[in-house]
Amino acid sequence: MGDTPPDPEPRPQQPSSRRSSQVSQRRSRELSHLPPTISEEVPRIAFDDRVLQSGQGILASQNNFQDWSSGPPLTQQENLTMFQAEEDQLGGVEYPSLNMGFQPQPYLEEGGIQAARNTSLMQPLQQGQGSLFQQLNSAYLETQPNFLGQFNMYQGEDLQFNQGAPHGPYMRDDPALQYSPSELGFMPFNVEVPEPEPRELAVQNAKAYLLQTSVSCSLSLYEHLVNLLTKILNQRPEDPLSLLESLNRTTQWEWFHPRLDTMRDDPELEPTYETADRQKGLFLRSGAAGEGEQEMEEEVAETAVPNVMETAFYFEQAGVALSSDESFRIFMALKQLVEQQPIHTCRFWGKVLGLSRSYLVAEVEFREGEEEGEEEEVEEPMEGGEGLDAHAEEEGEEDEEEVTDVIPKPMWKPPPVIPKEESRSGTNKYLYFVCNEPGRPWTRLPHVTPIQIVQARKIRKFFTGYLDAPVISFPPFPGNEASYLRAQIARISAATHISPLGFYQFGEEEGDEEEGGAGRDSYEENPDFEGIPVLELVDSMANWVHHTQHILPQGRCTWVNPLQKTEEEEELGEEEEKADEGLEDMEQEVGPPLLTPLSEDAEIMHMSPWTAHLSCSLCPQYSVAVMRSNLWPGAYAYASGKKFENIYIGWGHKYSPENFNPPLPAPIQHEYPSSPEVMEMTDPTVEEEQALKAAQEQALAASEEEEEDEEEDEDEDLED
Amino acid sequence: MDAESLLLSLELASGSGQGLSPDRRASLLTSLTLLKRDYRYDRVLFWGRILGLVADYYIAQGLSEDQLAPRKTLYSLNCMEWSLLPPATEDMVVQTSVVKGRFMGDPSHEYEHTELQKMSEGEKVFEEEVVVQIKEETRLVSVIDQIDKAVAVIPRGALFKTPFGPIHVNRTFEGLSLSEAKKLSSYFHFREPVELKNKTLLEKADLDPSLDFMDSLEHDIPKGSWSIQMERGNTLVVLRSLLWPGLTFFHAPRTKNCGYIYVGTGEKNIDLPFML
Numbered sequence: 002m003g004d005t006p007p008d009p010e011p012r013p014q015q016p017s018s019r020r021s022s023q024v025s026q027r028r029s030r031e032l033s034h035l036p037p038t039i040s041e042e043v044p045r046i047a048f049d050d051r052v053l054q055s056g057q058g059i060l061a062s063q064n065n066f067q068d069w070s071s072g073p074p075l076t077q078q079e080n081l082t083m084f085q086a087e088e089d090q091l092g093g094v095e096y097p098s099l100n101m102g103f104q105p106q107p108y109l110e111e112g113g114i115q116a117a118r119n120t121s122l123m124q125p126l127q128q129g130q131g132s133l134f135q136q137l138n139s140a141y142l143e144t145q146p147n148f149l150g151q152f153n154m155y156q157g158e159d160l161q162f163n164q165g166a167p168h169g170p171y172m173r174d175d176p177a178l179q180y181s182p183s184e185l186g187f188m189p190f191n192v193e194v195p196e197p198e199p200r201e202l203a204v205q206n207a208k209a210y211l212l213q214t215s216v217s218c219s220l221s222l223y224e225h226l227v228n229l230l231t232k233i234l235n236q237r238p239e240d241p242l243s244l245l246e247s248l249n250r251t252t253q254w255e256w257f258h259p260r261l262d263t264m265r266d267d268p269e270l271e272p273t274y275e276t277a278d279r280q281k282g283l284f285l286r287s288g289a290a291g292e293g294e295q296e297m298e299e300e301v302a303e304t305a306v307p308n309v310m311e312t313a314f315y316f317e318q319a320g321v322a323l324s325s326d327e328s329f330r331i332f333m334a335l336k337q338l339v340e341q342q343p344i345h346t347c348r349f350w351g352k353v354l355g356l357s358r359s360y361l362v363a364e365v366e367f368r369e370g371e372e373e374g375e376e377e378e379v380e381e382p383m384e385g386g387e388g389l390d391a392h393a394e395e396e397g398e399e400d401e402e403e404v405t406d407v408i409p410k411p412m413w414k415p416p417p418v419i420p421k422e423e424s425r426s427g428t429n430k431y432l433y434f435v436c437n438e439p440g441r442p443w444t445r446l447p448h449v450t451p452i453q454i455v456q457a458r459k460i461r462k463f464f465t466g467y468l469d470a471p472v473i474s475f476p477p478f479p480g481n482e483a484s485y486l487r488a489q490i491a492r493i494s495a496a497t498h499i500s501p502l503g504f505y506q507f508g509e510e511e512g513d514e515e516e517g518g519a520g521r522d523s524y525e526e527n528p529d530f531e532g533i534p535v536l537e538l539v540d541s542m543a544n545w546v547h548h549t550q551h552i553l554p555q556g557r558c559t560w561v562n563p564l565q566k567t568e569e570e571e572e573l574g575e576e577e578e579k580a581d582e583g584l585e586d587m588e589q590e591v592g593p594p595l596l597t598p599l600s601e602d603a604e605i606m607h608m609s610p611w612t613a614h615l616s617c618s619l620c621p622q623y624s625v626a627v628m629r630s631n632l633w634p635g636a637y638a639y640a641s642g643k644k645f646e647n648i649y650i651g652w653g654h655k656y657s658p659e660n661f662n663p664p665l666p667a668p669i670q671h672e673y674p675s676s677p678e679v680m681e682m683t684d685p686t687v688e689e690e691q692a693l694k695a696a697q698e699q700a701l702a703a704s705e706e707e708e709e710d711e712e713e714d715e716d717e718d719l720e721d
Numbered sequence: 722m723d724a725e726s727l728l729l730s731l732e733l734a735s736g737s738g739q740g741l742s743p744d745r746r747a748s749l750l751t752s753l754t755l756l757k758r759d760y761r762y763d764r765v766l767f768w769g770r771i772l773g774l775v776a777d778y779y780i781a782q783g784l785s786e787d788q789l790a791p792r793k794t795l796y797s798l799n800c801m802e803w804s805l806l807p808p809a810t811e812d813m814v815v816q817t818s819v820v821k822g823r824f825m826g827d828p829s830h831e832y833e834h835t836e837l838q839k840m841s842e843g844e845k846v847f848e849e850e851v852v853v854q855i856k857e858e859t860r861l862v863s864v865i866d867q868i869d870k871a872v873a874v875i876p877r878g879a880l881f882k883t884p885f886g887p888i889h890v891n892r893t894f895e896g897l898s899l900s901e902a903k904k905l906s907s908y909f910h911f912r913e914p915v916e917l918k919n920k921t922l923l924e925k926a927d928l929d930p931s932l933d934f935m936d937s938l939e940h941d942i943p944k945g946s947w948s949i950q951m952e953r954g955n956t957l958v959v960l961r962s963l964l965w966p967g968l969t970f971f972h973a974p975r976t977k978n979c980g981y982i983y984v985g986t987g988e989k990n991i992d993l994p995f996m997l
Contacts, residue, residue: 238892243883243889244892244893246881246883246931247881247891247892247893247894248893250893251893251895269898269899269900270899272951272955273899273954273955273956276954276955277954280954317740317742317743318742318743319742320739320740320741320742320745321738321739321740322735322738322740323735323736323738324732324733324735324736324740327735327736327953352738354737354738354948354961355948356945356948356950356963357948357949357950358950359736359950359952438954440954461992461995461996462995462996462997463948463963463996463997466950606822608774608822608823609774612772612774612775614776616742617742617744618799619744620744629772631774631823634985634986635738650737650738650739651738652966654996656986658821658822660991660992661992661995661996663995
């Protein structure tokens with residue numbers, strides 16, 4: 002392609018045909034100013050041209066960019082490789098090493114006539130990203146003075162370009178589409194500028210247009226396209242044309258969102274790091290004074306922490322489980338709970354999903370005699386009563402000033418409060434702890450009261466994930482989300498905790514007959530339990546039994562007559578005390594006794610309440626029996642050999658085939674019945690009042706007249 | 722969820738508690754690959770599992786090049802043998818809307834529904850009770866279609882639209898950032914847009930036509946029918962639908978992993994407004 006450029010004097014160059022003679026003449030003068038750099042620039046120009054004109058130039062430009070990105074001082078090697086690549090195409094031109102550092106200087110020395118353009122050029126340079134344009138310009142600077150000669154050379158080169166280089170879809174000579182080094186405004190100090198050729202000018206204008214930057218952004222289209230092409234060439238994706246738009250968008254985005262340097266933390270990831278730190282605490286052993294071995298021994302001994310991983314494994318066979326790492330974290334969290342609280346037995350009850358957060362629930366039993374601490378017992382059941390009371394009072398007259406009118410007492414009395422069950426019995430047999438995420442502290446849920454269970458049966462609300470959130474519903478739920486959660490947990494436990502027949506048996510102390518309407522409420526493990534074959538477990542419902550007490554409609558497991566004034570819990574039959582208020586006699590509520598088989602469970606719309614299946618039908622000899630509840634979707638139980646377990650993962654609601662119908666509001670209360678003390682009369686109408694007033698005035702006037710008459714008479718009398 | 726990343730997706734979606742047992746997973750991996758070969762699908766999705774009383778249906782969907790074209794749905798009872806389901810039609814949806822309750826799990830089961838139909842004989846018009854038999858397969862098709870139309874989710878930027886028409890998977894999708902991932906507006910319904918044309922011009926001006934060509938989840942009615950949570954220590958965004966409980970969508974921000982799965986009874990939660 003060009004001859005080797007030995008000296009700054011006229012040298013065969015291949016500038017683009019678009020260059021104006023004027024510019025080249027200017028350059029020639031500049032060249033004379035800067036002889037040493039010429040030799041470096043010339044080959045630059047040569048292949049720069051080719052870059053612009055032919056598709057293969059992209060390779061060169063890429064090399065150029067890489068050069069630029071390494072900073073102004075380029076290594077010789079890079080230049081050489083670049084040059085050599087071009088050499089094949091160019092046909093053996095020597096390319097001495099290039100010192101890029103020189104290149105900015107000419108610009109500055111020029112005085113930067115078009116300052117804007119200069120700055121735009123300088124920026125990429127500073128950022129280390131090459132701009133083809135820059136190189137071209139720098140090269141441009143050093144072109145030979147013999148422009149005409151260059152033209153000739155260029156013409157010759159044109160043919161070579163056409164043959165050797167793959168072209169894009171656009172015509173090479175189209176000034177609007179092709180990039181070309183535009184003028185940098187190298188106004189030499191003494192100018193004799195020849196007329197630029199129109200095509201050259203058009204090309205320069207096009208490039209100038211592409212290079213312009215706006216006030217809002219310092220990136221010109223030219224540079225963006227350069228970045229885009231670089232990226233494509235670096236990454237070499239398949240089928241780049243189909244990706245072009247996306248890559249375009251990504252490149253733009255990257256320009257405006259540079260990667261943060263390593264010294265600064267990404268603010269978005271802060272919460273993630275915090276959580277990770279917290280969970281890290283789970284995994285660290287609570288190192289107490291370096292008693293490594295002793296701790297190990299203690300831990301190997303019986304601990305209350307359940308084998309969550311084993312349970313998770315079996316449930317995974319059944320197709321229901323949290324992922325294994327989450328199970329392990331739950332395991333560590335339970336271990337933490339056991340260490341913090343005096344716990345006798347502990348079990349992972351399940352996970353209740355919520356709107357913003359979910360709950361992990363652990364069912365624990367405290368050691369004997371442990372104080373269970375105070376619970377904040379807000380008088381929630383009374384609120385409903387008080388509200389109605391106040392309402393009733395408003396119905397009556399509120400004349401407090403009139404002492405004569407006594408406010409009638411409302412006739413409504415709130416229903417008697419049913420006492421909650423004792424700890425460790427009935428619905429409150431176990432204590433429940435919840436946490437939102439492994440690593441967060443466990444919160445204890447309060448004991449459940451019967452009224453809460455009764456109300457929970459009537460409403461259907463999602464859990465939000467925050468324990469102190471109010472439960473806004475009708476009928477109003479007496480409590481916040483913690484109580485509602487506790488009530489649902491109680492209902493789910495009572496309905497879906499099942500075990501294989503024979504695993505539990507009744508203790509020996511209790512008599513055979515049921516006493517006083519209260520069934521046996523305790524059971525113990527059967528040491529002779531042999532395990533039921535899995536196939537039998539799946540076939541028949543009678544092989545499973547409930548081992549939690551059924552909750553009566555009253556809200557308790559053992560029935561209590563609320564009319565009883567005494568503190569005794571168990572009463573037989575009907576009580577007629579305090580019936581003068583009109584309340585009906587309470588009938589004792591009876592529920593199925595403990596350890597009832599599942600076959601006795603009520604059907605839901607002709608649908609069996611439980612679905613049983615083997616975990617794996619392909620290998621029945623090793624599979625486990627899985628029971629899935631249809632009444633409480635999300636409740637599962639598995640049994641295999643001598644092991645069984647229950648779990649609940651779900652939203653916490655019962656399945657109901659009909660739609661949920663909230664109860665209608667109560668009917669409007671009657672007003673007070675009329676009695677001698679409270680008599681309601683209609684107010685007089687306006688006419689009546691006016692008539693009365695007129696009559697009164699008349700009477701008054703009449704009486705005045707009479708008085709006057711009398712006075713007159715008296716006066717007359719006196720006068721007489 | 723994509724069949725290619727089945728195991729990872731199942732792991733990420735397991736926060737809802739529903740997953741697959743190992744034998745099912747293994748069979749799925751094999752059979753979905755075979756499905757792709759046999760039916761020449763571009764992408765095969767494991768749609769989920771519908772729990773029936775007796776057995777469960779495993780559903781897979783096959784997509785062609787155009788991601789929003791109607792999908793082919795297949796079902797299987799044992800994750801090995803798949804049967805193609807007919808495409809859903811309006812009639813089917815109407816017909817099966819009267820059926821309530823759980824799925825039986827037997828595809829040949831027929832629900833009986835008595836309805837009054839006006840029959841006219843000559844000049845007399847009288848009503849007669851007609852017992853209509855509805856096959857469970859029809860119900861399955863319409864339920865899957867309803868769920869897809871209502872709650873199938875895809876994050877913004879995962880698909881892009883070309884001027885030539887078809888909608889492609891965006892191979893340069895790097896995932897949503899954490900702040901975007903917590904907003905409902907970054908997720909779209911994976912179906913033909915319905916409400917897009919109702920937007921005001923002002924709103925449309927901010928949209929990017931190659932990315933924002935589907936309805937966003939923001940304007941779903943009732944408001945609040947999506948539960949959006951961060952799980953796994955803030956590294957995973959999980960969206961759960963409250964309208965069709967059982968649908969879980971997961972996405973790991975800043976990565977490409979995303980997908981949805983439905984494991985549930987196939988019943989709509991009509992009580993949703995009471996429950997919020």
